[in-house]
Amino acid sequence: MITMNHKLRDVRADSEANLWLESYSSVPEINRILRLMEPFKFSTLAKIIPGNFIKDLVGFFNGEDDAVPVTDPRSILLWEEKDIPLYDGKRKPYIVPFLLENKKAPVVVIAPGGAYLHVCMKHEGVDIAERFNQLGFHAVIVCYRTSPSRYPCPQLDFIRAIQTVRNNAEKWEIIENQVIAMGFSAGGHLVTSINGVYDELRDMTGDLAHLDGKPDAVIGGYPMTNLKCKDFGITSDKIFLGKNYSEELSDKLSVHNLINENYPPMFLFSMKYDPIVPPETNCLAVEKVMNEKNVPNEVHVYRGNVHGFALADGLEAGQWVNQSIEFLKKNNVL
Numbered sequence: 001m002i003t004m005n006h007k008l009r010d011v012r013a014d015s016e017a018n019l020w021l022e023s024y025s026s027v028p029e030i031n032r033i034l035r036l037m038e039p040f041k042f043s044t045l046a047k048i049i050p051g052n053f054i055k056d057l058v059g060f061f062n063g064e065d066d067a068v069p070v071t072d073p074r075s076i077l078l079w080e081e082k083d084i085p086l087y088d089g090k091r092k093p094y095i096v097p098f099l100l101e102n103k104k105a106p107v108v109v110i111a112p113g114g115a116y117l118h119v120c121m122k123h124e125g126v127d128i129a130e131r132f133n134q135l136g137f138h139a140v141i142v143c144y145r146t147s148p149s150r151y152p153c154p155q156l157d158f159i160r161a162i163q164t165v166r167n168n169a170e171k172w173e174i175i176e177n178q179v180i181a182m183g184f185s186a187g188g189h190l191v192t193s194i195n196g197v198y199d200e201l202r203d204m205t206g207d208l209a210h211l212d213g214k215p216d217a218v219i220g221g222y223p224m225t226n227l228k229c230k231d232f233g234i235t236s237d238k239i240f241l242g243k244n245y246s247e248e249l250s251d252k253l254s255v256h257n258l259i260n261e262n263y264p265p266m267f268l269f270s271m272k273y274d275p276i277v278p279p280e281t282n283c284l285a286v287e288k289v290m291n292e293k294n295v296p297n298e299v300h301v302y303r304g305n306v307h308g309f310a311l312a313d314g315l316e317a318g319q320w321v322n323q324s325i326e327f328l329k330k331n332n333v334l
Contacts, residue, residue: 002061004043004054008034017061019117019147019239029275060118067121068096068141075143078160085156085204091145093157095164096121098129098139099172106178106334107138109162109215113185113222113308116154116240117147123310124184124221131311131321138174140165144190147239151253152204154190154240155197159205159213162194166211178334181215185277185308186240188223189255191215192266192286196258217333218266219324222277222307225255229281259289265296265331269320273305298327 002011011017021034037045046054068074070092078084078093112124119125121143129139144157158181165172165179183191198214205213227237227250237250251257268286270279279301290297302317312318328334 002042002058004046004058005041006058007041008038011061014061017117019243060114060120067126068143070094070143072096076164078157078164079206083206085206086149086153088149091143091149093145093153093160094143095161096125096129096141096143097172098126098133098141100133100136100138102173103136104173104175105136105138106180106328107140107165107172107174108132108180108182108219109158109165110139110141111144111154111158111181111183111187111190112141113183113187114146116186119143119146119187120184120308124187124308127311128182128184135321135325137180138172150242151240151249152197152201155193156201156204158190158194159198159201160208162215163205163208163211163213166213167208177216179215180217180219180328180333182219182221183223184221184310186224188220188268189225189227189240191218192220192223192225192255192268193253193258194218195263196255196260197253215264217264217328217331220266220268220283221320222270222274222279222309223255223268223283223286224277225282225286227251227254229278256285256289259286259293259295261293261295263290263293263295265327265333266290267298267320267324267327269300269302269317269324271304271306271309271317272301274307275305276307296331298323 011021042054042058074096075094078095110125110128112120114120125141129141132139142158142161145153162179181191195214202209202213241249268283270283283299287297287299300320304315304317309317
């Protein structure tokens with residue numbers, strides 16, 4: 001457990017957190033900042049750096065985000081513990097519904113990012129859910145399993161989440177065939193991969209396997225779709241697949257190799273100079289295949305050099321919210 005009394009260099013002793021640190025250290029601009037931070041305790045850095053950044057960073061290393069924990073009364077477990085497929089006895093996957101009152105509406109099922117090490121529940125979960133509530137959508141955040149759990153655990157959790165949403169559609173007043181998967185960064189990989197791996201995973205989702213676990217449309221924010229992308233050094237591939245993963249599996253699960261003619265409409269967006277997940281080798285590579293396979297799609301690469309910008313209020317990239325809704329309408333999802 002990393003605490004505020006530890007230094008950044010202490011993270012090296014935690015093999016899972018160190019995978020994330022090594023990945024981000026491969027970006028020169030980030031590496032320079034991390035090297036300046038290494039000699040100091042997190043408690044000292046917290047006094048220098050405004051806001052809750054350092055506290056959130058420590059939580060990230062520990063795989064924690066207390067925005068809506070599993071113990072919150074709003075949280076709903078996806079399985080009984082004895083039924084969780086490939087369960088390692090650690091984090092139980094769950095969902096957090098943000099439902100409109102007395103209104104039948106579409107739903108966005110949200111997979112926050114976090115490099116498959118962590119689930120960023122606040123800014124890529126709660127903030128997104130609340131904004132889409134304001135725009136007339138139900139929302140459900142998925143807290144899926146992350147490292148040390150490996151593939152296919154996150155995908156199984158997300159499929160089960162969609163099945164759970166469909167199972168509760170009447171009770172929660174969700175409009176049929178308006179279940180939209182939305183994911184950010186690693187969560188962007190998760191939601192864009194579902195249709196490609198669904199057939200081989202469906203039977204592992206338990207008593208809801210008879211329900212459709214595929215989304216009716218997909219929205220992916222700065223999605224890490226290319227597991228073999230070398231622009232970002234290690235990336236999330238080792239965190240997602242394990243240190244000794246096969247090249248064949250990495251290639252198979254890169255989204256441009258999963259796209260087929262049966263994929264739903266997909267809206268993807270990123271920033272042009274994203275230092276973590278370059279659009280050229282990720283969402284733009286997926287766009288090319290979607291066009292070849294005649295999958296309805298729209299891809300936006302906005303000005304800027306930020307990864308993890310979420311709602312991007314005040315920035316050009318903030319247009320993605322309204323543009324994605326217009327895309328859904330144009331493709332008869334709404």
